[in-house]
Amino acid sequence: MRIGTARSSYRHDEALFDSRTQYAWLAILGVALLGFPFVADEYWLYLACLVAINIASATGLNILTGYTGLVSLGQAAFMGIGAYTVAAFEQKFGTPVLLNLLAGGFVAMLGGLVVGLPSLRVKGLYLAISTIAASVVLHFVFANWHSVTGGHSGITVAPAEILGISFDTSFRLYWLFVPITIMMVIGAANLFRTRIGRAFIAIRDRDISAEVLGIPLLRYKLLSFGLSSFYAGVAGGMWAYFFRVVTPESFPLLMSIFFLAAIIVGGMGTILGAILGAIFMTMVPEALKLIVGWLPLSTDATLILSPVRTIVFGALIVGFLVFEPLGLQEIWRRIRRFFHLWPFRA
Amino acid sequence: MARDTPLLVSALALAINAQHELAARKRQSAGGDKVHPGKVNPILEVEGLTLSFGGIKALSDVGFEVAPGSITTVIGPNGAGKTSLFNTISGFYKPSTGRIRFEGEDITATRPPARAKLGLARSFQNIALFRGMTVLDNIKLGRHTHLRTNVLDALFYFGRARREEMELRQEVEERIIDFLEIDHIRHMPVSVLSYGLQKRVEMARALAMRPKILMLDEPVAGMNREETEDMARFILDVRDEWGVTVLMVEHDMGMVMDLSDHVVVLNFGKLIADGTPAEVQANPEVIKAYLGSGDVSELRERLHQTVAVGG
Numbered sequence: 036m037r038i039g040t041a042r043s044s045y046r047h048d049e050a051l052f053d054s055r056t057q058y059a060w061l062a063i064l065g066v067a068l069l070g071f072p073f074v075a076d077e078y079w080l081y082l083a084c085l086v087a088i089n090i091a092s093a094t095g096l097n098i099l100t101g102y103t104g105l106v107s108l109g110q111a112a113f114m115g116i117g118a119y120t121v122a123a124f125e126q127k128f129g130t131p132v133l134l135n136l137l138a139g140g141f142v143a144m145l146g147g148l149v150v151g152l153p154s155l156r157v158k159g160l161y162l163a164i165s166t167i168a169a170s171v172v173l174h175f176v177f178a179n180w181h182s183v184t185g186g187h188s189g190i191t192v193a194p195a196e197i198l199g200i201s202f203d204t205s206f207r208l209y210w211l212f213v214p215i216t217i218m219m220v221i222g223a224a225n226l227f228r229t230r231i232g233r234a235f236i237a238i239r240d241r242d243i244s245a246e247v248l249g250i251p252l253l254r255y256k257l258l259s260f261g262l263s264s265f266y267a268g269v270a271g272g273m274w275a276y277f278f279r280v281v282t283p284e285s286f287p288l289l290m291s292i293f294f295l296a297a298i299i300v301g302g303m304g305t306i307l308g309a310i311l312g313a314i315f316m317t318m319v320p321e322a323l324k325l326i327v328g329w330l331p332l333s334t335d336a337t338l339i340l341s342p343v344r345t346i347v348f349g350a351l352i353v354g355f356l357v358f359e360p361l362g363l364q365e366i367w368r369r370i371r372r373f374f375h376l377w378p379f380r381a
Numbered sequence: 382m383a384r385d386t387p388l389l390v391s392a393l394a395l396a397i398n399a400q401h402e403l404a405a406r407k408r409q410s411a412g413g414d415k416v417h418p419g420k421v422n423p424i425l426e427v428e429g430l431t432l433s434f435g436g437i438k439a440l441s442d443v444g445f446e447v448a449p450g451s452i453t454t455v456i457g458p459n460g461a462g463k464t465s466l467f468n469t470i471s472g473f474y475k476p477s478t479g480r481i482r483f484e485g486e487d488i489t490a491t492r493p494p495a496r497a498k499l500g501l502a503r504s505f506q507n508i509a510l511f512r513g514m515t516v517l518d519n520i521k522l523g524r525h526t527h528l529r530t531n532v533l534d535a536l537f538y539f540g541r542a543r544r545e546e547m548e549l550r551q552e553v554e555e556r557i558i559d560f561l562e563i564d565h566i567r568h569m570p571v572s573v574l575s576y577g578l579q580k581r582v583e584m585a586r587a588l589a590m591r592p593k594i595l596m597l598d599e600p601v602a603g604m605n606r607e608e609t610e611d612m613a614r615f616i617l618d619v620r621d622e623w624g625v626t627v628l629m630v631e632h633d634m635g636m637v638m639d640l641s642d643h644v645v646v647l648n649f650g651k652l653i654a655d656g657t658p659a660e661v662q663a664n665p666e667v668i669k670a671y672l673g674s675g676d677v678s679e680l681r682e683r684l685h686q687t688v689a690v691g692g
């Protein structure tokens with residue numbers, strides 16, 4: 036039971052986390068993140084890295100789709116741009132890892148700006164379709180621009196190396212990816228404490244009256260596209276260092292749907308939503324693997340896994356849209372509220 | 382006709398007031414301190430404005446001036462083109478002919494965001510708040526064009542971003558939230574507020590824009606008496622204390638006559654009268670527009686009816 040939170044100053048009120056309890060939980064989370072690699076086995080470390088990458092990308096898509104209201108099915112393709120940029124930089128120039136990741140973000144951002152250009156005129160479903168079109172074009176580029184992308188066979192990526200340490204295991208990559216993702220998430224949260232984030236939400240909620248308030252629509256829609264694809268690009272770069280081979284098939288349309296599902300399931304337009312959604316959606320296929328493994332099946336379990344996964348993704352999207360449109364973060368908030376008031380009200 | 386003019390004047394006043402439920406209140410001052418348009422350089426000039434939607438002429442050749450520091454009200458029957466006029470002034474619609482000048486500068490071709498930056502703020506007839514945000518964030522949004530925070534500042538929430546947000550928060554709290562008496566709802570999402578409060582939040586957001594001219598489209602529509610009186614007081618205070626010129630559309634005749642320095646009357650997209658409240662009240666064209674007919678015997682009948690209903 037927690038009683039009231041007296042607010043002493045505006046600064047306090049404007050902070051990201053504003054109560055002692057929140058700071059306590061944050062500290063616990065920090066300790067857990069620090070301790071995790073030492074207790075987890077290889078499989079869980081692999082999953083943790085994948086979750087970090089997916090959170091970064093889902094947070095980016097959330098800026099665009101959840102906060103600005105522009106539905107995109109191009110997130111995977113933008114990750115592809117980031118991954119190829121990192122792979123090419125690594126292979127051709129051997130530049131430092133962090134610089135490569137930034138470059139991946141920026142090149143993806145340029146792609147995002149171009150794809151975002153029609154967004155002033157094209158809305159809703161049509162915009163989503165134009166992002167699919169962009170994905171197809173990008174796939175074509177990845178597959179055919181041999182000198183840079185290596186065509187269909189792709190590029191292999193050397194392990195990331197910082198200060199002589201080679202990041203060639205999940206354990207080591209964890210220490211690279213988790214801080215980057217945390218920084219990206221905090222950046223996104225900060226965005227929505229300022230005029231930039233407010234402008235995005237205004238565009239989502241009523242784009243014409245946003246204009247009368249002095250928000251130039253095209254500039255801000257492009258900004259949102261740019262930021263979102265920057266996030267995708269960095270996430271794609273981490274992906275490249277993680278899987279160490281980048282091919283045109285690495286970033287299929289299904290992956291874009293995966294990210295859209297993640298923010299819907301987690302809760303669009305909330306920072307926590309993208310995090311929970313990305314974790315949940317990364318775990319679903321793993322859980323399915325387990326369940327299918329347990330079932331006494333006559334056929335080969337791996338054969339039915341792929342269709343089952345697609346069906347479960349679809350069912351989750353529809354289920355959440357219908358029964359819990361505010362997503363997992365709302366469920367989480369309800370649980371928290373319950374404990375705040377407990378034991379006086381159930 | 383001339384013989385009946387005094388009757389028509391009272392008919393207008395009574396009929397309109399009965400229609401809008403609020404009894405006419407005595408005007409506090411007899412007009413001595415009112416600003417007369419045309420004597421000083423107008424802050425806003427509209428000239429020969431024409432706007433069509435397909436076959437419908439929503440505005441035809443509308444022209445008038447708004448004096449700085451005045452409260453100017455646009456009245457007219459439903460569908461007269463008042464909202465269309467507002468939408469043209471704020472830049473949603475492009476007029477087919479005509480000019481709009483703001484502080485002497487031609488803004489006819491200026492995009493809406495740039496007009497906002499110049500100091501044109503407005504509220505909407507059908508409230509246009511951002512439902513996904515709290516009251517506070519809605520109000521802060523009004524300041525958008527006056528803030529400098531860029532994306533990098535925002536991502537790191539450092540230096541300029543932090544400083545600007547703190548200053549903004551303080552000013553919004555001390556100047557706007559206190560002034561409009563909405564302290565108790567500042568952290569609520571706007572979607573849970575009553576209609577009257579939403580209108581007030583919309584006005585707060587417009588004030589956060591540091592407007593030179595505040596355009597209010599039916600600021601008291603759908604409000605109860607107490608809320609209406611509060612709003613009337615806020616509008617007067619905005620003009621008197623903030624020095625902001627007010628241009629509003631309003632159907633509540635009691636309020637129009639009480640507050641306005643200058644009244645502009647539209648009917649079927651045409652400007653039919655333009656003057657002080659008293660002048661407009663006495664204008665036979667206006668009476669005709671409001672009562673639908675110039676037939677005096679019918680008018681008399683209607684007058685009796687409204688008196689009966691009102692009493």
Ligand SMILES: Nc1ncnc2c1ncn2[C@@H]1O[C@H](COP(=O)(O)OP(=O)(O)OP(=O)(O)O)[C@@H](O)[C@H]1O
Binds near residue numbers: 462
């Ligand atoms: N976007 C539009 N498309 C087509 N016709 C429109 C549009 N907006 C307004 N009109 C028409 O223009 C005319 C003027 O409408 P407007 O909304 O400006 O009237 P108003 O004076 O604000 O009325 P009210 O008192 O009911 O608010 C009406 O005939 C209306 O049907």
Ligand SMILES: [Mg+2]
Binds near residue numbers: 463506
């Ligand atoms: Mg109207």
